[in-house]
Amino acid sequence: MNTTTHRTAEQIGRTEAGPRPLPELGVARLDDPPVRLDVVLENGLRLIAVRQPSVPMVEMRMSIPFAGEAEQHSAVAELLATAMLTGTERRDRVLMDTDLAAVGADLRTVVDPERLRVSGSTLASGLDIFLDVVSDALTSAAYREAEVLGERDRLAERINVARSQPRVIAREALQRRRFGDHPYTREMPRAADVLAVEPAEVRLLHGAAVVPRGATMVLVGDIDLDRIADTVSRALADWHSDRSASVLPQLPLVSGGDLLLVDRPGAVQSQIRLSAQAITRLDPRFPSLQLANVVFGGYFSSRLVENIREDKGYTYSASSSFEYTPQGAVLDVDADTASEVTAAAVLEMRYELGRLGVVPPTKEELDSAREYLIGSLLISTASQGGLAGTLSGLASIGVPLDWLQAHPDRLRAVTPEQVGDAAREFFTPTAFTGVVVGDAETLAVSLRALGGVSLP
Amino acid sequence: MVDHQLHRFTLPNGLRVVLAPDDTAPVVAVSVHYDVGFRSEPEGRTGFAHLFEHLMFQGSESLGKLAHFRHVQGSGGTFNGSTHQDYTDYFEMLPSAALERALFLEADRMRAPKLTEENLRNQVDVVKEEIRLNVLNRPYGGFPWILLPPVLFDTFPNAHNGYGDFTDLEQASVDDCAAFFDTYYAPSNAVLTVAGHLDVAKTTDLVHRHFGDVPARPTPVRPSFAEPVPTTELRGTHVDAHAPLPGIALGYRVPDPVTDLDAYLAYVVLSQVLSDGDSSRLPHRLVHGEALAIEVGAGCGLFQPLDTRDPDAFVATIIHSSDVEQARVLAAFDDELEILASEGPHVDELARVTARWTSALHGEHDRLISRTLAYGAFELLHGRAELSSELPELIGRVTVEHVAAAAKALRPDARAVLTVEPAASAGDAL
Secondary structure (H helix, E strand, O other): OOOOOOOOOOHHHHOOOOOOOOOOOOOOOOOOOEEEEEEEEEEOOOEEEOOOOOOOOOEEEEEEEEOOOOOHHHHHHHHHHHHHOOOOOOOHHHHHHHHHHHHOOOEEEEEEEEEEEEEEEEHHHHHHHHHHHHHHHHHHOOOOOOHHHHHHHHHHHHHHHOOOOOHHHHHHHHHHHHHHHOOHOOOOOOHOOOOOOOOOHHHHHHHHHOOOOOEEEEEEEEHHHHHHHHHHHHHHHOOOOOOOOEEEOOOOOOOOEEEEEEOOOOOOOEEEEEEOOOOOOOOOHHHHHHHHHHHHHHOOOHHHHHHHHHHHEEEEEEEEEEEOOOEEEEEEEEEEEEEEHHHHEEEEEEEEHHHHOOOOOOHHHHHHHHHHHHHHHHHHHHHHEEEEEEEEHHOOOOOOOOOOHHHHHHHHHHHHHHHHHHHHHHOOOHEEEEEEEEHHHHHHHHHHHHOEEEEE | OOOOOOOEEOOOOEEEEEEEEEEOOOOEEEEEOOOHHHHHHHOOOHHHHHHHHHHOOOOOOOOHHHHHHHHHHHOOOOEEEEEOOEEEEEEEEEEEHHEEEEEEEHHHHHHHHOOHHHHHHHHHHHHHHHHHHHHOOOOOOOOOOOOOOHOOOOOOOHHHOOOOOOHHHHHHOOOHHHHHHHHOOOOHHHHEEEEEEEOOHHHHHHHHHOOOOOOOOOOOOOOOOOOOOOOOEEEEEEEEEOOOEEEEEEEEOOOOOOHHHHHHHHHHHHHHHOOOOOOOHHHHHHHOOOOOOOOOEEOOOOOOOOOOOOOEEEEEEEEEEOOOOOOHHHHHHHHHHHHHHHHHHHHHHHHHHHHHHHHHHHHHHHOHEEEEEEEEHHHHHHHOOOHHHHHHHHHHHOOHHHHHHHHHHOOOHHHHHHHEEEEEOOOOOH
16 A cells, blocks of 8 residues: 555544443434325326425326237237336327426436326426326327337347346346246247337327226325315316226245256356245234334344354345235245356345244344334335335235334234244245256256256 | 535544535434545456455444344434445435434444454455345446446456356455455545534534544555546447347446536536436437437446546446337437537526426435435535535536537547447337
8 A cells, every 4th residue: 555654443443432332312303294295196196295395396106007918918018118208199298208307307207117207207396297298198108100110129139238147137036036927027038029019009108007906196296185186186187997906816925945056157146046835914914924024034133144244254245125915915035146156146145044942033133123114114205206105005005105104113013022023924935945056067066966956 | 595504523533524514404424434435446356346345245344244223223223335436425314313323334344344254255245235236237337337348447446247157255364354354444534424403512422432443554545547548439238138129339438527527517508408308418319309219328438427436437338129129229319410510509407407406405315314325425525515505506607608518528539438238129018
């Protein structure tokens, strides 16, 4: 290094005064929840609006159930989401973006096997124009031949790029491993299937499935709650349909089993993805399981991260989280590791799963997990975008919105015994199935030695 | 703009402090920006600034190896750190009841971090995994932030890989860490920012109490990283084993963002006119019109605008189909710049850029952690945290002529062109 004199690491790490005590936490300020409107409009759209005028903006999150059984559904739906904002009867692609930009607004669409999401934000002063563009897209998206065909080619190319991403490969393999051929697994269509979609099919799907009944719109920001239902009703007056939005059928329960090794020749890193059945937020055991999950791998200070990252250096990121599925939930345990330590990492992950039930969380671990979950709720709802996303997420899985306010108390009421029960019930290593994606030639010997892995 | 009143003071040890009270929600954010980034790491130690950032989370005199994470998360908060070209930041956002705890944690590691062999070796492994995840094992890893600088720049500080070579990372020693800390992590080389639900007088006391006895050390002399602009078109090629499609990154030099902010902002506006939204020029022509590209983007800075001192770059990236020759893509790109240079943008285009900047800034300010980090970075780089709120107005002052002049300055014979070549033709595999 370029300095001539410096202290040693020893000297740097010590002061004369010595270690100091950690300050106590202060008293938390409790705010009343912001005033909220929750109504179903005449066309069947559920409107949730919250006044939170921290900045002169409005955030919108709209969620339309968008399931389809047909083999081609995901290809058509993906192209629909890609092309929806490329022009309407009244506006071409450029004018749509020009009108939005003039009021500092943006709008985007994304689709998955369950839902079509239309999201955006606008300067509060431009809300009328923003809603006019939204309405225009919902009611008269034109899907002009040239635009759709152009989007189709680019979408196919982007899918090829995405499919070369290890996390996409791992996700697809995991979906098949745990849910077979359920429509929920069809997250990314094949490029060839997309290239076979005709513009007319997209228009047909839009007419049939982009419908208000069963959909939810969340607006958070600098809005007038007395007038917002009127404003939205008027803006979306032309959006109606006799049909209801299409909901995915229930998923099969995840059952435990061998991990499947998926070959990605030449990979220098492996994706480990484990999964087990969980329960929804409305289940009385949910708060206990949520706390158990945080202790296990739900945050940085968890057993899993401390073991395989901070102690062993096997991974940059390891995590365990809930994934909310149609009418249910599953646990996802993820880590990406170098090939040479992949088997060792799987071993440690299984060890930690077993340990959670056998050596239940200590009081210290539980207190930390509880504060973390309560603080995270506070932080995630402190911004307009965060609150809009949180409310949209709850509404779209049918959770009453006051769940949010009551949840801190629910977490405080959980006993260590209940967490121990949840750990034993849901974290048993044999309850998990999953995949390992990596270079099979490098991984096979050690994974075979480990057992519980199906090799290609 | 929502104008948050800023309060600032400097401790006797030189630590600069910015307080930004805001009672919207009972949350608070704390950040410390140190005036050292990966441009300052020594030759033979690529990636060291980032590696050192990891070590700052590994314990200090009053805190065991994993205590920092536990205390932040166990108070209901979140944390992180990041290493940039010219600075390194550390931050947490917590319920405001945990404010003193956050100040304590930051002060303890500013005063006496524990730099041990065991933690160093462990974090070298973690950083290598991070690099495998973000660079080596994915398509377009390091594109363009690692790949473009060695083509555009000549000198080690500007050109080298800030993530680091594995051999360099492995050679890092505890003594390197001690030297780096003593040189660059002096309190007078840092800015502490606290924003959110806080009482100014009480927080001022707490800052004095916790940071007051961090010993003063000499402030390092900041070197100039200036180097001449290219006088020809510089070319480089990178073969990407995972990428299915060819990519291009273009790099141009821009005015000094600190000493010539107005001129720099003309390039920021230019980048928006070129590539922000479907109504902007490059997507309109290259993607939707002539179908020469799959994706285009343009912006100032390797990561984001106004994130560095001089030298900074204007960067454009293009992903295109293998069926389209690179020369055609570049010709269309250059043609759009020429049109802008000779005709200038339409005034409506500038109004839209200003509107989108204004709303993006509102959105950023509504996320407390983003606002805190913006204040800290602007205070460090520009000596003016307020700049963060003034940008929409400054952007609004950029004229048609300014943008035309900026477009004219992006000359093909004074730029870097990095080509990403797919190693094999990837198809719809699996």
